[in-house]
Amino acid sequence: MYRPRKTEKSLLVGKTCSSGRTKLHEPTNNLPPKLTGERTLGKILSFSQQSTAVLLCPVVGYPFPKFKWYKFIEGTNRKQAVTLDERVKQVAGTLIIREAKVEDSGKYLCVVNNSVGGESVETVLTVTAPLKAKIEPPVQTVDFGRPAVFTCKFEGNPIKTISWLKDGNKLDHSDAVLRIEAVRKEDKGMYQCFVRNDQESAEATAELKLGGRFEPPQIRHAFDTETVQPGNSVFLKCIASGNPTPEITWELYGRKLSNNEVYQIGQYVTVNGDVVSHLNISSIRTNDGGLYRCVASSKVGTTEHSARINVYGLPVVRSMEKQAIVAGGTLIVHCPFAGHPVDSVVWERDGRLLPINRKQKVFPNGTLIIENVERASDQATYVCVAKNSQGYSARGSLEVQVMVPPQIHPFDFGGEATNSGDIVVVICTITKGDYPIKMHWTLNGKPVTNTDGVTISSTNKRISQLTIESVQAQHSGEYTCIAENSAGTTKYSSYLNVNVPPRWILEPTDKAFAQGSDAVVECKADGFPKPVVTWKRATGVSPGDYRDFKPNNPDIKVEDGTLMINNIQKTNEGYYLCEANNGIGSGLSAVILISVQAPPQFEVKYRNQTAKRGDPAVLQCQAKGEKPIGILWNINNKRLEPKGDNRYTIREEILPDGVVSDLSIKRTERSDSAIFTCVATNAFGSDDTNINMIVQEAPEVPYGLKVLDKSGRSVQLSWVAPYDGNSPIKK
Numbered sequence: 001m002y003r004p005r006k007t008e009k010s011l012l013v014g015k016t017c018s019s020g021r022t023k024l025h026e027p028t029n030n031l032p033p034k035l036t037g038e039r040t041l042g043k044i045l046s047f048s049q050q051s052t053a054v055l056l057c058p059v060v061g062y063p064f065p066k067f068k069w070y071k072f073i074e075g076t077n078r079k080q081a082v083t084l085d086e087r088v089k090q091v092a093g094t095l096i097i098r099e100a101k102v103e104d105s106g107k108y109l110c111v112v113n114n115s116v117g118g119e120s121v122e123t124v125l126t127v128t129a130p131l132k133a134k135i136e137p138p139v140q141t142v143d144f145g146r147p148a149v150f151t152c153k154f155e156g157n158p159i160k161t162i163s164w165l166k167d168g169n170k171l172d173h174s175d176a177v178l179r180i181e182a183v184r185k186e187d188k189g190m191y192q193c194f195v196r197n198d199q200e201s202a203e204a205t206a207e208l209k210l211g212g213r214f215e216p217p218q219i220r221h222a223f224d225t226e227t228v229q230p231g232n233s234v235f236l237k238c239i240a241s242g243n244p245t246p247e248i249t250w251e252l253y254g255r256k257l258s259n260n261e262v263y264q265i266g267q268y269v270t271v272n273g274d275v276v277s278h279l280n281i282s283s284i285r286t287n288d289g290g291l292y293r294c295v296a297s298s299k300v301g302t303t304e305h306s307a308r309i310n311v312y313g314l315p316v317v318r319s320m321e322k323q324a325i326v327a328g329g330t331l332i333v334h335c336p337f338a339g340h341p342v343d344s345v346v347w348e349r350d351g352r353l354l355p356i357n358r359k360q361k362v363f364p365n366g367t368l369i370i371e372n373v374e375r376a377s378d379q380a381t382y383v384c385v386a387k388n389s390q391g392y393s394a395r396g397s398l399e400v401q402v403m404v405p406p407q408i409h410p411f412d413f414g415g416e417a418t419n420s421g422d423i424v425v426v427i428c429t430i431t432k433g434d435y436p437i438k439m440h441w442t443l444n445g446k447p448v449t450n451t452d453g454v455t456i457s458s459t460n461k462r463i464s465q466l467t468i469e470s471v472q473a474q475h476s477g478e479y480t481c482i483a484e485n486s487a488g489t490t491k492y493s494s495y496l497n498v499n500v501p502p503r504w505i506l507e508p509t510d511k512a513f514a515q516g517s518d519a520v521v522e523c524k525a526d527g528f529p530k531p532v533v534t535w536k537r538a539t540g541v542s543p544g545d546y547r548d549f550k551p552n553n554p555d556i557k558v559e560d561g562t563l564m565i566n567n568i569q570k571t572n573e574g575y576y577l578c579e580a581n582n583g584i585g586s587g588l589s590a591v592i593l594i595s596v597q598a599p600p601q602f603e604v605k606y607r608n609q610t611a612k613r614g615d616p617a618v619l620q621c622q623a624k625g626e627k628p629i630g631i632l633w634n635i636n637n638k639r640l641e642p643k644g645d646n647r648y649t650i651r652e653e654i655l656p657d658g659v660v661s662d663l664s665i666k667r668t669e670r671s672d673s674a675i676f677t678c679v680a681t682n683a684f685g686s687d688d689t690n691i692n693m694i695v696q697e698a699p700e701v702p703y704g705l706k707v708l709d710k711s712g713r714s715v716q717l718s719w720v721a722p723y724d725g726n727s728p729i730k731k
Contacts, residue, residue, distance in 0.1 A: 030062060030063065030114075030116045031062040031116070032114065032118070033059045033061035033112040033114060033118060034059065034061065035058060035059055035119065035121065036059065043123045046125075047100050047125070047126075047128070048100075048127070048129070049100060049127055049129040053096070054094060055094065055095040055108055055110070055123050055125060056123075057069075057094065057110035057112065057121050058093075059119050061114050063114050063115055063116075066112070066113050066114065067090065067093035067111075067112055068081065068110070068111045068112075068113075069082040069090060069111075070082060070109045070110075070111065071107070071108050071109075072106060072107040072108075074106060077583060078529060079109055093110060093112065095110070100127045102156070102157040104127050105127045106124075106125060107122060107123070107124050108124075108125060109121070109122055109123075126157065128156075129155065129156040130155075130200070131195050131197065131200050131202035132154060133154045133194070133202040134153050135151065135152055135204040136151050137150075138205075140206070140208060140209070141209040141210070141211055142180075142208065142209070142211060143211030143213065144185070144210060144214050144299060146183055147181050147183070148180040148183050148187070149177065150178040150179075150206050150208075151177050152177070152178070152193035158197050159195055159197060160196055160198065161194075161195070162194070162196075163194045165191070165192040166192075167189040180208075183208070185302070189207070190205060190206070191207070191208060192204065193206075213243070214300040215241075216242055216298070216301030217241070217242035217298055217301055218241050218242060219239070219240050219303055220239045220240065221238065221239035222239075222305040222307070223294075225307045225309070225310070226309050227311075227312070227340055228284060228309070228311055230284060230285055230286055231283050231284070232284055233280070233281065233283065233284070234284050235280050236279040236292060236294070237277070237279075238278075238296070238305060239274050239275065239276050239277075240274065240275045240277075241275070242300070242301070243273075243298075243300075244298050244299065244300070245298070246296040246297055247267075247275070247296070248267060248277035248296050249295050249297070250277070250279050250293070250295075251292070251293040252290050252291070253318065253336035254334070263279060263281060264279075264282070265278070265279050266280075275296070277294065284309075284311055285311065286312070286314065287338050288338070289308070289311035289339065289340065290309065290318070290336055290337070290338050291308050291334060291336075292306065292307060293305065293306035311338060312341075313338075313339045313340065314339050314388065314394070315337060315339040315342050315386040315387060315393055316338040316339050316386070317335065317337045317338075317384055317386050317395055317396030318336035318338070320384075320396055322399045322400075322401060323400055324400075324402075324403055325400065325401070325402060325403065326402075326403050326488055327374055327375055327403065328372060328373065328374075329372075329373055330372070331368070331370040332367065332368075332369050333382070333398060334367050335368070336384075336396065337366055337386035337394065337396075339386065339394070341388055342387070342388055343388055343389045344364075344386070345364065345385070345387075346385050346387075347382055347383065347384055347385075349380055349382050349383070350380070354368065354382075357377075359371045366386070368382065373400075373402050375402040379400060379402040380400060381398065381400070382397070382399075382400060383397050384397075404434050404487055405432075405433060405485065405487040405488035406430050406432065406433035406483035406484065406485055406489075407431050407432035407433060408429070408490050409428075409429040409430075411481070411492065412494040413426055413479075413494055417497035417499045417528065418496065418498050418499060419498075420471060420499060420500045420501065420584075423467070424471045425466070426494070427463060427464070427465050428441075428466070428483070429462060429463050430461075430462040433490075434486065434487060435461065435485070436461075437461060437462065437485045438484050439458070439464040439481065439482065439483050440456075440464075440481075440482055441456060441466055441479060441482070442479070442480045443480075444477040448479070453471075453475070454475070455467045455468075455469070466479065471496075472498065473498055473500040473526075475496060475498055476496055476497060476498045477495070477496060478493050478494070479493065479494055480492065480493040497528060499529070500526075500527045500528045501527055501586075501587070502525040502531040502580040502581065502582055502585070502587055504524075504525055504580075504588060505524040506523065507588075507590050508521050508523045508563075508590050510592050510594075511595070512594075513565075513568050513594070513596055514596075514598075515568065515570065515597065515598035515599065515684070516569070517568060518567065518568070519563075519564070519572070519594065520562060520564050521576070521578075521592070521594070522561065523535070523578035523580070523590065524560075527580075527584065528584075530582065531580040531582040531587070532580070532581055533560075533579070534578070534581075535563045535577070536548055536549070536576070536579070537574060537576050538574055538576070538577070541574065542575065543575040543591045546577045554566070555567060556572075561580075563578070569596060570596050570598055572596060574593070574594065575591055575593055575594075576593075578590045578592070597626045598626060599626075599682060599685025600623040600658070600680035600687045601623065601624050601625055601687050602621065602678070602687050602689035605689055606691075606692070607690075608691075609691050609692070609694065610695075610726075611693070611694070611696070612695075613669065614667055614668060614669075615667070615668055616664065616665060616666055616668070617664075617668050618662050618663070618665075619633075619662070619663040619664075619665075619678075619691050619693065620661070620662050621678030621680070621689050622658065622659070622660040623658050623660075623661075623678075624657045625658055625680070625684070626684060628682065629658060629659045629680050629682045630682070631650075631679070633650065633663050633676060633677070633678060633679075634677040635674050635676055635677075636674045637675075640676075646666075647665055648663065648666075649663075649664040650662070650663055651664070659680070663676065663678075670695055670697065673694055675690055675691070675693075676692075676693050677690050678690075678691070696725055696727045697726070697727075698725050699723060699724050699729050700725070702720065702721070703719065703722065704719050704720035705717060706718045
């Protein structure tokens with residue numbers, strides 16, 4: 001019975017059941033790996049944080065295939081092998097991730113191979129975690145004109161969108177960092193950051209305050225509502241304070257007033273810095289009545305006060321200028337009526353009394369509000385009617401024009417990156433908007449013109465076509481179509497990725513390094529996706545076959561394409577291969593020779609050599625190292641010059657791995673018993689070896705013979721020991 005080592009069902013090509021026993025039959029034919037289920041573009045799995053995530057690889061084959069899991073590096077097409085440990089384990093083809101973390105999220109690839117074929121399975125894993133958000137700093141005080149930065153820091157997964165509100169109003173910003181380059185008065189307020197996914201959202205709040213050395217305007221004294229007879233004089237006064245000193249202007253129903261025969265306006269600053277402004281009407285008329293406003297403004301803020309000045313007389317409605325408003329906005333209009341008493345102020349449209357729908361609101365003081373204005377339903381002529389109790393009335397017309405900003409139909413360059421050399425065409429279409437509409441393109445924020453292989457054309461007033469005949473690496477980036485008219489500006493962006501085969505930024509060349517130094521060889525390539533740069537070493541002494549470096553070698557590292565060899569030695573000398581690949585084209589490769597230039601070296605540092613006095617002798621030293629190598633001879637630490645003594649001759653021979661030097665002595669003398677030093681030097685250092693030369697000869701005759709004692713038949717003698725001739729005296 002065949003018993004496989006793996007107990008996965010993927011091995012069970014057939015089985016029979018009998019009496020509670022299972023027999024596994026070995027397949028008779030080889031089977032390349034294949035999926036057991038329906039092929040999909042990639043299974044999507046979701047597990048909560050700290051749970052156990054299980055990623056299946058449902059592939060069968062025979063012989064039993066090998067399973068290898070990879071994880072794609074986020075935002076790229078590069079992948080790296082999944083590191084297995086106590087938390088991440090692989091059981092046959094199943095990847096098990098215990099205590100799943102958010103950083104485990106991503107796209108995984110299971111690669112399956114046996115001797116007859118291969119297969120792969122993609123799985124997208126999302127590890128979910130509760131969303132949390134906070135804004136840093138939670139409160140900041142910034143001087144006018146200075147920058148302010150809020151950072152939305154969040155936790156949890158997945159994060160689908162980031163949005164910001166200011167005082168409850170949505171901001172056109174979707175990044176985690178909100179930067180205000182120069183703070184203005186209107187930037188003061190409460191900011192909210194929202195992070196969302198399909199299941200939940202989280203929110204954080206922060207406040208921006210204006211710096212203390214600025215004080216927004218305040219109105220300290222203002223005028224009240226008055227009712228006067230025609231011909232009377234009216235004196236209105238506003239007093240405001242602030243830092244910097246504010247300026248006060250006057251308005252009647254929103255129209256700015258200036259000095260003329262009716263209005264006299266004056267203004268001065270008091271000793272304590274308050275601004276006093278007054279409006280004087282010497283002989284008021286009925287049609288001078290209405291809603292007066294004083295406005296105090298400075299660069300850090302604006303404040304205002306308004307009150308009615310009623311003048312007895314029949315109702316009057318002032319003329320109103322045409323009002324334009326952008327679709328989607330809110331129209332607020334004050335009926336500019338005068339006269340007193342006035343019993344009612346109403347608004348009409350096409351003879352019908354407003355409001356006629358829920359968007360319209362009419363107030364007793366003559367204010368008309370229309371929310372979410374639309375051209376089809378709200379562009380019209382509106383009539384304000386002011387009436388008194390005697391039935392006298394006045395009417396004034398207001399023409400409302402609704403302007404529609406451009407609206408761009410979404411476009412993209414396709415889901416996949418474009419290959420270098422392909423043609424790219426993208427069309428920006430305006431689906432809504434008033435004429436005239438101006439359209440233009442930007443690439444990474446810079447205007448795009450009909451240069452560098454890019455052509456922009458328009459088939460009509462609402463379509464702009466961008467064409468790249470032969471797309472190249474420099475065309476990659478974010479393309480933005482911008483459309484603008486009198487109602488506003490609209491943008492839509494899409495990113496173009498261009499597949500570019502690797503190209504050299506820094507191609508490696510042959511290098512030579514001093515032995516013991518730290519060798520660094522750069523190999524850099526560009527392309528899209530970003531190429532993966534690897535190094536290998538030739539298996540022999542010549543280029544041909546290459547092998548990967550041994551793992552966990554602390555002396556050899558490759559980081560970002562740079563080969564680093566610490567404390568390089570002769571054993572590191574040889575041919576090396578750098579390869580750059582990104583899956584586009586055949587890739588790049590470069591073979592270089594790394595030479596290690598060593599200082600001279602003697603294998604034997606000290607030895608003895610003997611010779612009989614009067615005989616010739618040859619002293620030899622052999623140094624290995626980088627040529628050229630110079631040899632010098634010393635005798636007892638003094639330079640030996642053959643020219644000064646014709647008994648000495650020096651001969652050198654160049655060897656494949658160094659040099660050999662022979663010092664010949666024609667006839668040895670007693671003075672040649674010495675330490676001869678051979679010194680070898682090249683461009684990278686020096687070394688020496690010592691030869692203890694021993695010249696042997698017959699001993700000399702003893703001298704200084706003395707009789708020390710003579711007694712009986714014995715005599716005791718002494719003498720001075722003679723030179724032993726560098727050989728022990730035996731008798």
